[in-house]
Amino acid sequence: MRRRSGSRRLRHARWQAVLAVVALATAVALPVVLISVGGGVSAHELAALQNAGYQIVVSAPGLHGVAEAHNLTEQLLALPSVAAVSPVLSIAIDAFPPGKGAVPVLAEGVIPGEFGPTLGPAESGLFPLPLPLGDPSDRTHFDNGTYDGPATDDVLVSSPLAQAEGVGVGSLLPLAPTANASAAIAYRVTGTFGVPPTVLGPVGAFAILLPLSNLQVMTGFAHGAGVPVPDAADTIEVAVVPAATSQPSVLERVRAEIQSIVPFYGVSDLSQEAQQLQSASAVLTGFYLALSSVGLTVGLVFLTLVLVRRVERERRSIGIRRAIGQPGRSIATEIVGEGAALAAGGAILGIAVGYVVVEALAAWATSTVQEAAQLAEFVPLTLIELCAGVVALSLLAGAWASRAALRLDLAEALR
Amino acid sequence: MNDSSAPTLELSGVERTYAAGEPDEVRALRGIDLTIAPGEFVSLEGPSGCGKTTLLNLIGLLDTPSAGTLRWDGRAVGDRTDRERSRLRLEGVGFIFQRFYLLPSLTARENVELPMRALGVSRDERQRRARALLDEVGLAGRERAYPHHLSGGEEQRVAVARALANRPGLLLADEPTGELDRANTEAILALLEQVRRERSATLLLVTHNPAVARHASRHLGLEDGSLVSDRRDA
Numbered sequence: 015m016r017r018r019s020g021s022r023r024l025r026h027a028r029w030q031a032v033l034a035v036v037a038l039a040t041a042v043a044l045p046v047v048l049i050s051v052g053g054g055v056s057a058h059e060l061a062a063l064q065n066a067g068y069q070i071v072v073s074a075p076g077l078h079g080v081a082e083a084h085n086l087t088e089q090l091l092a093l094p095s096v097a098a099v100s101p102v103l104s105i106a107i108d109a110f111p112p113g114k115g116a117v118p119v120l121a122e123g124v125i126p127g128e129f130g131p132t133l134g135p136a137e138s139g140l141f142p143l144p145l146p147l148g149d150p151s152d153r154t155h156f157d158n159g160t161y162d163g164p165a166t167d168d169v170l171v172s173s174p175l176a177q178a179e180g181v182g183v184g185s186l187l188p189l190a191p192t193a194n195a196s197a198a199i200a201y202r203v204t205g206t207f208g209v210p211p212t213v214l215g216p217v218g219a220f221a222i223l224l225p226l227s228n229l230q231v232m233t234g235f236a237h238g239a240g241v242p243v244p245d246a247a248d249t250i251e252v253a254v255v256p257a258a259t260s261q262p263s264v265l266e267r268v269r270a271e272i273q274s275i276v277p278f279y280g281v282s283d284l285s286q287e288a289q290q291l292q293s294a295s296a297v298l299t300g301f302y303l304a305l306s307s308v309g310l311t312v313g314l315v316f317l318t319l320v321l322v323r324r325v326e327r328e329r330r331s332i333g334i335r336r337a338i339g340q341p342g343r344s345i346a347t348e349i350v351g352e353g354a355a356l357a358a359g360g361a362i363l364g365i366a367v368g369y370v371v372v373e374a375l376a377a378w379a380t381s382t383v384q385e386a387a388q389l390a391e392f393v394p395l396t397l398i399e400l401c402a403g404v405v406a407l408s409l410l411a412g413a414w415a416s417r418a419a420l421r422l423d424l425a426e427a428l429r
Numbered sequence: 430m431n432d433s434s435a436p437t438l439e440l441s442g443v444e445r446t447y448a449a450g451e452p453d454e455v456r457a458l459r460g461i462d463l464t465i466a467p468g469e470f471v472s473l474e475g476p477s478g479c480g481k482t483t484l485l486n487l488i489g490l491l492d493t494p495s496a497g498t499l500r501w502d503g504r505a506v507g508d509r510t511d512r513e514r515s516r517l518r519l520e521g522v523g524f525i526f527q528r529f530y531l532l533p534s535l536t537a538r539e540n541v542e543l544p545m546r547a548l549g550v551s552r553d554e555r556q557r558r559a560r561a562l563l564d565e566v567g568l569a570g571r572e573r574a575y576p577h578h579l580s581g582g583e584e585q586r587v588a589v590a591r592a593l594a595n596r597p598g599l600l601l602a603d604e605p606t607g608e609l610d611r612a613n614t615e616a617i618l619a620l621l622e623q624v625r626r627e628r629s630a631t632l633l634l635v636t637h638n639p640a641v642a643r644h645a646s647r648h649l650g651l652e653d654g655s656l657v658s659d660r661r662d663a
Contacts, residue, residue, distance in 0.1 A: 330530065331532050334530045334532065335532075335543065335547070336515070337489075337491055337518070337524055337530075338518065338519065338524060338543060338544045338547065338591070339515050339516065339517075339518040339519020339520070339522070339544060339547055339548075339595075340515070340519070340543070340544075340546075340547040341512060341515045341516075341547070342511070342515070343512075344547065424486070424491040424492065425482075425483070425486045425491050425492045428486075428491070428526065428530065429482075
């Protein structure tokens with residue numbers, strides 16, 4: 015009878031310990047997922063900013079909101095310390111590969127001669143430079159805003175698109191703003207470009223590059239009879255001369271000069287954006303931790319209860335050990351140590367669970383979540399700090415429980 | 430590890446009151462004056478609830494008097510810190526309880542090692558000593574048995590071995606044979622008497638059984654918290 019009730023108590027105690035570990039693991043897994051994914055996405059964005067070949071970006075509110083892109087480019091190119099200015103217009107259109115139906119592609123309209131110098135080191139290796147598109151300045155077809163000049167109708171296609179649709183250099187590729195083949199204009203493929211091994215997937219990697227004026231005309235974002243939309247672009251990327259890239263004062267001066275030309279547009283320095291991104295990332299990490307602290311608090315309260323319960327359950331054992339002279343401090347150390355061990359176990363398990371969750375999201379989640387999860391970064395220092403924080407907080411739980419052990423009335427405990 | 434010499438115990442005007450000043454106040458001990466010399470075998474007799482265990486706990490430093498003074502070798506224990514009292518208990522006192530109070534999760538040998546562990550004795554030394562003590566109390570070969578695999582008599586033998594682990598000068602036994610049959614009672618009493626004699630230790634044994642008390646050479650009688658008799662055998 016005594017043995018049975020003893021083993022039941024032991025099983026009960028083990029279950030409590032297991033539940034405490036699971037509670038803490040759950041509480042730790044949440045910040046692991048949030049911080050690793052959030053941090054990974056931020057780091058990816060930051061790397062993209064830092065590795066860009068341009069330093070200043072002009073943008074406007076609304077889609078395709080930068081007007082007079084060709085003329086503005088000329089103006090900005092005339093500024094001191096400016097090396098290249100590349101307007102970019104991005105629009106989803108349809109391609110009609112020979113013998114196939116409409117294939118959605120992402121079209122980017124650029125000024126061919128300006129695009130190359132604004133590419134970062136990672137991107138520039140993906141493109142044939144100079145871009146094999148006729149009319150490097152895109153002024154011939156643009157013809158001072160009349161779009162009456164001869165169009166080259168050249169296009170570069172991404173390697174995945176070329177491979178999937180069986181087009182190559184010399185092929186004709188009809189393009190149209192909608193899935194209406196009769197409205198398509200045949201473009202000559204003059205080259206291919208690689209896409210970084212991103213997580214965009216094959217559809218996202220179906221991209222084409224063509225002269226800005228051609229895309230504007232095709233999609234209605236050029237000047238035209240009765241069309242007020244003027245020479246549109248999404249952004250204008252500005253690269254300064256190499257000597258100025260590491261001089262914040264020069265960058266700021268150029269930025270201010272551009273701002274004075276386009277007072278109603280946003281003009282931002284990428285280094286400032288990087289700082290803002292880092293600040294935002296730090297704020298988000300803090301927010302994730304604050305959010306997770308709720309779960310962590312519940313886990314630690316549970317741990318405290320388990321330890322206090324243990325002290326109550328082992329009241330007599332503690333009484334016996336203290337009666338034979340074991341110092342209270344040594345018993346308190348054992349309790350605190352047990353709490354720390356459970357917390358460390360929970361934290362390690364939580365990190366493992368968080369890792370598995372992120373891996374599962376990266377493998378099986380829907381596209382956006384999957385994309386973010388694939389960028390997740392598990393920074394060892396952050397994980398160690400998280401683990402240490404949980405263990406440090408568990409010391410409070412242990413201290414609370416050991417207080418009960420130290421206050422034990424020995425005579426009463428042995429009665 | 431040195432043998433702890435048996436202390437001279439002096440109690441003067443010792444009282445112990447629970448819930449003092451409250452309606453359910455209990456005066457467990459009243460004005461106890463007593464001196465116990467080193468090496469004595471003293472029985473503390475009296476009916477249930479008369480304060481025997483309370484007095485034993487006070488002498489064993491598990492509790493503190495509400496009034497009066499308890500001296501160990503002339504030094505009042507009330508002056509000592511909790512840590513000092515723990516140390517004194519660890520080195521100088523061996524407790525034997527009526528219900529044995531072995532730790533169920535530890536083997537017989539580990540139970541005996543417990544006081545030595547608390548004292549910081551090396552692992553090899555405490556294993557060697559624990560085996561020797563279990564051998565001495567007649568439990569050779571049972572060192573790996575857990576308490577629930579031992580009989581009552583065997584459990585109490587382990588408890589005796591544990592009480593002797595740090596070679597204390599004072600053995601305090603609270604109804605040590607209260608849960609044992611007659612044969613085991615005689616065996617445990619003989620064992621206690623033997624170790625007391627061999628180690629020149631003081632043995633204070635609480636009992637309400639006159640047959641058990643007969644083994645002692647000095648007999649204290651307690652009633653309603655007061656010492657009512659103090660008789661020595663001729």
